[in-house]
Amino acid sequence: xxxxxxxxxxxxxxxxxxxxxxxxxxxxxxxxxxxxxxxxxxxxxxxxxxxxxxxxxxxxxxxxxxxxxxxxxxxxxxxxxxxxxxxxxxxxxxxxxxxxxxxxxxxxxxxxxxxxxxxxxxxxxxxxxxxxxxxxxxxxxxxxxxxxxxxxxxxxxxxxxxxxxxxxxxxxxxxxxxxxxxxxxxxxxxxxxxxxxxxxxxxxxxxxxxxxxxxxxxxxxxxxxxxxxxxxxxxxxxxxxxxxxxxxxxxxxxxxxxxxxxxxxxxxxxxxxxxxxxxxxxxxxxxxxxxxxxxxxxxxxxxxxxxxxxxxxxxxxxxxxxxxxxxxxxxxxxxxxxxxxxxxxxxxxxxxxxxxxxxxxxxxxxxxxxxxxxxxxxxxxxxxxxxxxxxxxxxx
Numbered sequence: 001x002x003x004x005x006x007x008x009x010x011x012x013x014x015x016x017x018x019x020x021x022x023x024x025x026x027x028x029x030x031x032x033x034x035x036x037x038x039x040x041x042x043x044x045x046x047x048x049x050x051x052x053x054x055x056x057x058x059x060x061x062x063x064x065x066x067x068x069x070x071x072x073x074x075x076x077x078x079x080x081x082x083x084x085x086x087x088x089x090x091x092x093x094x095x096x097x098x099x100x101x102x103x104x105x106x107x108x109x110x111x112x113x114x115x116x117x118x119x120x121x122x123x124x125x126x127x128x129x130x131x132x133x134x135x136x137x138x139x140x141x142x143x144x145x146x147x148x149x150x151x152x153x154x155x156x157x158x159x160x161x162x163x164x165x166x167x168x169x170x171x172x173x174x175x176x177x178x179x180x181x182x183x184x185x186x187x188x189x190x191x192x193x194x195x196x197x198x199x200x201x202x203x204x205x206x207x208x209x210x211x212x213x214x215x216x217x218x219x220x221x222x223x224x225x226x227x228x229x230x231x232x233x234x235x236x237x238x239x240x241x242x243x244x245x246x247x248x249x250x251x252x253x254x255x256x257x258x259x260x261x262x263x264x265x266x267x268x269x270x271x272x273x274x275x276x277x278x279x280x281x282x283x284x285x286x287x288x289x290x291x292x293x294x295x296x297x298x299x300x301x302x303x304x305x306x307x308x309x310x311x312x313x314x315x316x317x318x319x320x321x322x323x324x325x326x327x328x329x330x331x332x333x334x335x336x337x338x339x340x341x342x343x344x345x346x347x348x349x350x351x352x353x354x355x356x357x358x359x360x361x362x363x364x365x366x367x368x369x370x371x372x373x374x375x376x377x378x379x380x381x382x383x384x385x386x387x388x389x390x391x392x393x394x395x396x
Contacts, residue, residue: 011250012255014252015252015255018255018259019033021259022226026195026205029206029226031227031228033224035255036223036225037223038221039074039184039185039210039213040074040076040079042184043078043079043210044074044076045225046180046225047146048243050065050208051063054143056235059176061140062141062143065082065144066102066104066134066142067082067102067104067147069084069104070084070355070357072154073182077092077096077097081101085357086356087351102133104133105126107160122161124167127168130168131171131174134175139175140176144172145171145172145180146180148186149165149187149196149197152186152309154352155313159305159306163202180208181196181206181208182210183197183211188213188215189308190307191308191309192274192275192308208227209225210224211224216254216258222257222258265369268370270369271369273371274369274371277373280373281310281380282303289312294384294388295388295392299315300314301313301353308367308368310364310365311363312362312363313360313361314363315359316361323395324394324395326390327394330350331390332363333350335363338386338389338390339363342389347365348364349364350362
């Protein structure tokens, strides 16, 4: 598929070279690439591409998307519609599309797997819920199922349970819908593999995927839509071009910067480094926060992640929580501010632990891929000091 830029008239060498690298490193999952200027824009493009694909192949009755609760896919109206984070959607609800966007449960085993369920049974329950939603809507009316490979800025670095993506993709395949992944946060090396789905080791690749943050490494505003051979062929065999575009998509400076970032990651073997240092980060966080003398220990609900994407979730729904008064502030926000004061940048997320968005305090870590062991030790020390500092000053 040609990569169109500047009103569909021109292409440029950096855009072509970056697309070639993205296709060649995808293990056959993708055969064409479209560009955007960021994550929300990329996901918007994904949704429009998915609809166009079915129009092109003569299935215009497909008009529904199924997303998940406790998800986030961007700040456009369409991406807020397919995602479901109550507090981020709240003031826009009158403007959101409700007829064509639907939601099923999150794949969040630590919170929602029942005590008497095995992991396999939990996955099967989620698979059946998705299939039931297909049947409710009419299987031939569903465009696709949309999910973050690893949930980022809502529940905070929540990987799916083993076998989940294979299960949900089987439902999509059964009814001819598309399996769509959002890797704006978790992709392009963040999980220690180029694509987040590769970290699960089951070979389940999407039909369409969005990437952004790790693509340009923060040096340029760029996102990309990665397109499978099936979707590429469906469009090439009819109209032959993607009916979507923005002025600065495939901007040559942005593409050149992203290509340079990907070449450095490859030449310096940074994915191996971030896998190693990520494991070290996990071990130090666990040791520091769960030691007997730690004030945080009673409230550490989960430490999770992979590669260079980790999170600590705190839960104050226990008897010891009454000993602390945060004066109406979210604990995650207080820790984020304290960490910044101490010289550490972390991402504090609130409201992701419950479906109504009212509870949950999670801190996300996303160190640079070239982080050193010494820097990991500094990260954990500063973070622990920040958590302990907030708890000490909030004790009543």
